[in-house]
Amino acid sequence: MTGTGHAAGADPSLRHLLARALLVEQRVRRAVDARRREDPAPDDAFRGLYLNEEHVRRLLDHGRPALPAPDAAGAAGQAEAEAAATTAAGPTRLHGLAAAFALTALDVEILLIALLPDLDDRFERFYGYLNDDVTRRRPSIGLALGLCGLSPADAAARARLDAGAPLRSGGLLLVEDQERPFLGRALRVPDRVTAHLLGEDTPDHRIADLLTAGEESPAFGADGAPGAPLDPSLADALARSLNGGLRLAYLREEQGGAAAPLAAAALARAGRPALRADLERLARDPRPAEAVGVLAREARLTGAGLVAGPVDALAREHRDQLRALADAALPSLPVLLVGHVPWDAGWSLWPPLVLHAPPLRPAARAGLWRLAYDGPPAEGLDLGRLLSPFVLTPGQVSRAARSAAQEAVLAGGRLTEEQVRAGARAQNAAGLDRLARRIEPAVGWADLVLPPDSLAQLGELTARARHRDRVLGEWGMRPGGGRGRGVTALFAGDSGTGKTMSAEVIAGDLGLDLYTVDLATVVDKYIGETEKNLERIFTEAAGINGVLLFDEADAIFGKRSEVKDAHDRYANVESAYLLQRMETFDGLAILATNLRANLDDAFTRRLDLVVDFPLPDAAHRRTLWRRCLGAALPQAPDLDLDFCAESFELAGGNIRSAAVTAAYLAAEAGRPVTMADLIHGVQREYQKLGRLTLAAEFGPYLDLLA
Template structure:
């Protein structure tokens, strides 16, 4: 930091020499040099002297008498630029601590731009220049240089139009907010110049970031292992001079990590920008300029996202106007109307199983329990590298709290914390609390349920690595149909499958989906599918026949729009990347086209007598006190009830026994069955209830 300040002070010696020459010239032509109120008013003598001046009104001050006469050069636009040679010997571009030279090279500043920046910066580095500028401005209250004063100190006439353009929009000093011009209501030549604190501090060696960007942008370091596409993208940024790239991210991809690694390959740091928050700010374009300047000062590139497509045009216009590479990322296709600059487009594929395993192990070095394979334990989770690292941190905390090493349960719990919360506004989240042992189902049904869980675990290998669902834009999801009468265990089975995978179950509320207005149902479903793509969970559509019904012959407008809704669902299910379960009591009402797109179809039969006895025993459990007269064989043989109804009757019997202050007996159980029969609209016949009939109808 000391070295940078010393170099900058040497640069300012050129400004001081120019000021000395200007002061000397001013005193020679000043009619009242000793007036104590000078600068506070204009005397007649001063006005007469100004009118009688021999020099041209916009002529620069004489060159610094200490300097040898300098030849006039031209700048990049061909404009005469005397300042180029005049200030050249104050540069020290070969020094590594000359930040102004580095800034000039990065921002494309001309020697005149550097000189103007130094003139404006002088009062912030050396307080004497406040007095100098107050004297030369002929106004003790104006202690910063005006445009006219700065041009004359740089050896240029005030009327030099090309020089003025260096201080207007379109010039790097202004567009990159390296220099500010205030008082726009004043005449051009009397407008003040000042250098923002962040720029002045950085030139002096300070690394504190711009305060307005705190929480909006933060540096991101490349992480190991590096994404495989980082090398070619880094070459494109470094050698091909690509200034805008769009990384289209698939679920489980790591666009931000790829961008940081590519920028590192190109010799730059990465500044990650929260684009939705930037777009929501009151003045997003101004903040975009500050982001561009921050990246320029720190030698970084901007990693911007996630892109939603509703960002203001001014934001993209500002971000892509500078010399800083911008790597945007999002999940949707790039729209050419977003920016006038065409981007390099890169598809970011999900991590492979080996890449995920490498990220998990790098995030949990020497912390995993013996025999735990993090990739296998979390194979059903679709996570990118940043999400894996966050999940690993949570898993490590959970393991430390329990005093254990990180096991499979900790890994899955950590992975679940990375789910977005948006889906919970559209579906009810259920944390699974049941397992395979809680299911009472026939062996074929259980086999299909385990197959469904296996498909979710191994879909990456089968569909992505082995490529067994190629072409057509097909998704990599797993979809199942659970068909059976009410109470046969469809919802509970979905919960068991989700629990075995370490996922949460999200039950879609049809009240939030179906809408009487045309097109609204599809919009609601699209929101659900879109949110589900970013969530590791099982999506359950209960009573699916309500929205996945058959297409019919078009007889009126209602049929036409109903068919459009079904056609949309057919297409959307084809591209879904998650795990979805459709549950229905009326399988015949589903469109056959949906059936073709299903991976697993599970039929849930009404339980037989042996299954009913197991269900009664399971629903009563081990903690419920049972009376000596409880006859499970009678209950299973006499009453043909599905599992859901048996559970409801067992709960009702528990309430009856608790109210009577005694164990659950046949009186409570048969009475509860009678209530269940009345709910179902079934008759209580003596042939079913036998001697317990009075308890059922009482």
């Protein structure tokens, strides 16, 4: 067949598609020819509003064929087209589309009829002629059925174009002009379906913003790939289920889990690509139902499995879209959903396979970090230890490594521990900043002045935070009870004894930020609002790697009392709620209080550590005076720090305030700090504390009082 020469070099799928389209073209030509012979008014004065006979003849005899046209031997051309259409070498895109969407032979014919105007613009005019309306350039339902040799009254044929039939429910065919009678409605093939049949694999622009790159999929490695940081056994088991016909799975993950890359790796092992969708972006889409349909169509077109998460984003306000995603699962379209919340049976008519996706272990984080790091080798750094306090997903680990590499290039030197930690902290969500005050640690262990036992307990708390994955996860030292992997501690002591500073030191040692929450501002007089405020804090805290410090903890953790009225009952409810929520928290939480005796015994039992912060003795006060005055502050030789330490029983915070007051006095006078400045600073602290300035305390410096 000479007319197919321009398609001879095409790939088999395109050659097959054009050959099938040519067969449809022969039917269209015969229909046009029959219409010409039956036209009763070829000289109609209004013929300019539609195609006249001469125009049709030119279309038939001299058109620009985009499809292979029959040569002079029409019968031979027809035979060659039929041969090409039926003897395609191997499966083609049209074959694959028919299988993926469960299309019948009639469905394929109707699809090809609707597709022709997108392959050859002559068919817009052909269809306009056959519709007897040049403005209607798409085939109508009645015309399509007629071209297939079917009666418009054939109920079975009409049913193939119902809204629930594969062509329409799968998004392969659009039926327009809904205001017209059924047979007069126009048929159109979406551009993405046409592009797919012609060999284009770019995803539909409608969902481009919803798709993610899936950069963390290499976490499980290719089959046999050396050095893959994650155990592929779970991915292999899930792949076997997919090959066995699994349609729907829900992978529930903990914070820092690897559920999405696990799903992608399982699909790869089952011989399918993964189409990754971000459901948080879908929840913000103005037309989420339409987007879900396009996602499902895209996955079926490409033979992919759909990996979508987190379902938490849709579970409350967009349950219909979540059901649509789950119910889109078919043998030709496995759907793997990812989330943190328990599966709700109402989300799908089809029961899913529910799996637990464990979080990354510290060694796995280090392995992923090395794979993603594109800078000079990170020599001499214990990445496992540096990353152990951070709960990160594979994607966050990869981004943290690239961020650290950029920091190293900017600094012009080798990679440092702080750059590794800064890259990990950069993955924190910003939501908690609106509910708590963030502090970047600027002090270390050398800045703490505390008794040896208190320092030892702080060191133990840091070790718990660093090794909790191993102790609680790998070794299973906290079984049952539904408790999380969090670490909780209570800092008890008078104001100014170093509780907040100690939390800052711990955060700095772990490489984390410190977030301080004043529980006194969380308590609300309206019933239920306190719990809502606390839940918002814990929810946002789950998305960050930081130390959470609750100040004034006794505002809520007070002892539960006998219920005498409604106020007592709801106060007890608040305490019970926070006790339960603290147990399930997976982060590092520190509660500070000045009134340890007021705390409920049930709360203290649930704590990992209780650290007491006593008032400093004379030796510690002497050290505090030296530390607070510092080396940069000019100091007169008459300073008697031994007297200050022995005579003034002040907490560390008060000593710092007195030193700052003295520094301001010296700056105003333009001279070094003198003993008179220190005495004045102490006097101001006594006034704030409501203490009397006794002559016995100030001794020989009494005359320096203002």
